[in-house]
Amino acid sequence: MSIFIDxxxxxxxANKSDNHNKRAVELIDQIRKGGYGMPYTSDYVLDETITTSLVRSRSVEVAVRAGTLILGSKEKGIPAIPRLVRVDEKVIQEAWNMFRSSRHPKLSFTDHTILSQSRAIAGGSIMSFDKDFDGLLDRVF
Known part of the structure; x- marks a missing residue:
């Protein structure tokens, strides 16, 4: 069992003033205890996470907290939560093909890479607050 984290x-x-903070903390705690199996995320999600955290909070500290959750910190003894997978040429091409023919105009290109990787790595399971994945992946929120 495994799950892809959006x-x-x-x-x-990372952002205590986010509307979903309490639930996100609960979900990450469950992952840390072994719930949902092996957690995965991608380098595209890492980029999107740090950028979104910085833009929404206007705080480098919050963006670093979010990035550290994914990457961990050897200096601080903080383990990475998910296994980080790379978006390779195969995933890019598959995501591009899906994006061009998509019937889901609310899904970004990054979302299409997530669709591809979640199906391949996590059997179509995703942990996400994004309702646009409903009907496409088995969403935990």
Missing amino acids: TGIFVAF
């Missing part, structure tokens, strides 16, 4: 979970966890 941007919003990390953003909400």
Whole structure:
């Protein structure tokens, strides 16, 4: 069993004033205890998480907290939560093909890479606050 973690979970966890902060903290605690199996996320989600955290909070500290949740910190003894997977050429091409023919105009290109990787790595399971994944992936929120 495994699950792919989307941007919003990390953003909400790092920002205490986010509407989903409490639930994100609960979900991350469950992951730390082994719930949901092996957690994954991607380098695209890492980029989106740090950028979104910075823009929404206007705080480098919040953005660093979000990034550290994904990357960990050897200096501080903080383990990375998910296994970080790279968006490679195969995923890019698959996501591009889905994006061009998409019937889901609310999904970004990054969301299409998440669709591809979640299906391949996590059996179609995603932890996300994004309702646009409903009907496409098995969403935990």
